[in-house]
Amino acid sequence: GTISNSGRWLLWFDKAVEPAGEARNFADMFVPLINKLRELYKAEGGKLPEALLKMNWPEKYDPEEWILRINGFFWADTKIGNRLYKKGDLVPAFGNLQADGSTSSLNWLYTGSYTEDEGNKSKRRDPTQTPMQAAIGLYPNWSWCWPVNRRILYNRASVDLNGKPYNPKKAVIEWDGKKWVGDVPDGPWAPQADTKNGKLAYIMTTDGYAQLYGPGRLDGPFPEHYEPAETPVAQHPFSKQLSSPVYKFHTSDMDKLAKAADPKYPIVLTTYSMTEHWCGGGETRNVPNLLEAEPQLYVEMSPELAKEKGIANGDGVIVESARGRVEAIAMVTVRIRPCKVMGKTVHLIGMPFAYGWTTPKCGDSTNRLTIVACDPNTTIPEAKACCVNIRKADKLTEIA
Incomplete structure (x- = not known):
């Protein structure tokens, strides 16, 4: 099937291996599920049957067939310029799509991605x-x-x-x-x-x-420097406004925010994914060879911070924010370096977010620490940065 990158490229990838055991890809679960619902509707009826029974639906999943459906077909003979397209031919460009039922496309943006000629x-x-x-x-x-x-x-x-x-x-x-x-x-x-x-x-x-200023935006047209909702500094030299005055946030106990330059949480945490695990990790934490490659939640930190906190590579540590705490294993590395911010040393640590509690011994979820402070226009959360503290653990309960 295909993926699209941030440059809007549509790239086809062939399957590398067949799913192991009883695993199936998403489409091979979804298509049979809809088929079963259609059978039940035909036999017993139900609300809004047209939505299920009158759609053009395949009996099994074929990625090549779906990309054709996404591109779109002519449902009547159509002449474009000097060329006659027959019923069933592929629509060559989105400008040829019609609203009268003579064409179809599952997404007009992709019309032209699969053509009769190429x-x-x-x-x-x-x-x-x-x-x-x-x-x-x-x-x-x-x-x-x-x-x-x-x-x-x-x-x-x-x-x-x-x-x-x-x-x-x-x-x-x-x-x-x-x-x-x-x-x-x-x-x-x-x-x-x-x-x-x-x-x-x-x-x-x-x-x-x-x-410069689009309709519906909650902040101004020109870029302004704002510190994140949680920041290790009390002020910055660019303006008197420290953080965005219009970011979206919640007020529950699980969404508490540390105050700016809070001495209890002086360290900046950034989160990231890993090559070996997929995003949240639910799909890959339970694949034995991938779990073996990255078995536990860890914290990357600089040698300088490790020395300051008395932490050695491989030690168990506790990381705490205003919202919660997690247990992890220390990874001391020169990949992470202290920063100088307005004459003050600010330490940074990094943690992946691919762990949780569904797999024994792999560790806590980093999302216990992160915040839900959101962009005012898109509501995209600021989960990449928050303030924490770290200490060596006397004993870990979750990680052996």
């Missing part, structure tokens, strides 16, 4: 580029990028009114007098100097112009 474009691994594309590492033939393989959104904002790049050495697109070259242009229209055929660059805004 097949499954997410499988492409062609690194060739023009010199212009190579100057910015565009790689237009490597996988496929939604929408329409456009690698850089709003790319017409990178050129002047005549379609000439503001920075020729790092050009994204350029008008050669007849057409755009480089990336797929964000709109095929002529440059803006053509008052008849040209259009403004920001095609997703109502007026076509860039916006």
